[in-house]
Amino acid sequence: MYVTHKEDAVKEFKVVPIIRQYEESKSFCEDFAIGRGDLVITSESTYYNYFENQMEGALVIFRGNYQKGEPSDEMVEKIYEDVKDYTYRRVFAIGGGSVLDVAKLFALRTITPVVDLFEKKIDIKKTKKLILVPTTCGTGSEVTNISILELKSRHTKMGLAVDELYADYAVLIPELLNNLPFSFFATSSIDALIHAVESYMSPKASLMTEIYSIKAINIILKGYQIIAKNGPEARKDILTDFLIASTYAGIAFGNAGCAAVHAMSYPLGSTYHVPHGEANYAIFTGVYYMYQKLQPVGKIEELNKILSNLLECSTDTVYEKLEELLNHIIQKKSLREYGMKKCEIADFTNIVMTEQGRLMANNYTELSERCVTDIYEKLY
Incomplete structure (x- = not known):
């Protein structure tokens, strides 16, 4: 230990x-x-x-x-x-x-x-x-x-x-x-990526968890770049890498925890039966744009530098470039495309704030009820 x-x-x-x-x-x-x-x-x-x-x-x-x-x-x-x-x-x-x-x-x-x-x-x-x-x-x-x-x-x-x-x-x-369909590969591996990112940004992160988080992020994004260039079948040569990256991410978030992305995706997944990894992706960058707005100086700068080096872009465009890459794996949708109704934003926010405290405690910076509502509204 x-x-x-x-x-x-x-x-x-x-x-x-x-x-x-x-x-x-x-x-x-x-x-x-x-x-x-x-x-x-x-x-x-x-x-x-x-x-x-x-x-x-x-x-x-x-x-x-x-x-x-x-x-x-x-x-x-x-x-x-x-x-x-x-x-x-x-x-x-x-x-x-x-x-x-x-x-x-x-x-x-x-x-x-x-x-x-x-x-x-x-x-x-x-x-x-x-x-x-x-x-x-x-x-x-x-x-x-x-x-x-x-x-x-x-x-x-x-x-x-x-x-x-x-x-x-x-x-x-x-x-x-070997027989994992691309759609299941996509939703599961994006889930692993988000595990790695959220655990890296968690206040419970340590030098040890960060090592596993960063390694998982590197493996997954480099694998996605190969798939984006060569097509879905290219994943079959790098499945071992993705399996190991998933375990690395599991070790990281098992110690440091996940946060708002998972908390906010749960009502969407359970209400509209959206696959877990896809629901996380629907919420992912919305949360990080909010973090960037609320607390741009701090650990998010380190994350943005890691991502910009992997994506070969400036830190100012890192989330746009990340979505461009992830869209080769799963095309991002608005929340309304899953059937969510605008009137449900208040209900979803209430669920997050009252029932997902275990996860929200791991946020990079505090997200108020208003912040959670704003994220849902922008993604809607």
């Missing part, structure tokens, strides 16, 4: 899971001897493409059988009903961020009611080994202690962040990204 004292604040840095990398799924299955007494949560396509006949005796749950779109408390409750009578000692999650976030909860002694769990009305105790294997290059969930769900009754997304949700092993297998 790394501890630094700066301005009377203690900043800790830790990486809890053991991180392993395998070139192929077969070696992973042999090493971990997956079988009886194991619960596996994955997607049907991932299982039949890579793991069929390699998990004899394990209880395999297909996430898609329970709910489409972003995971929710209702989805977790349904899975719980199907596995509650099965005795298991290890949980394996093989999938994107939604699979990993859901699976983390099944390593706990008490899972339901899920809303009570997220509101910490239940004693949280980890009783199972947890092994997380990402099949996208974005969430970094394999190395964080956070599970994010849509809480249907609360009409928003909410994060549960406790040390009991850390994995015992985070396993990187680049082979599992």
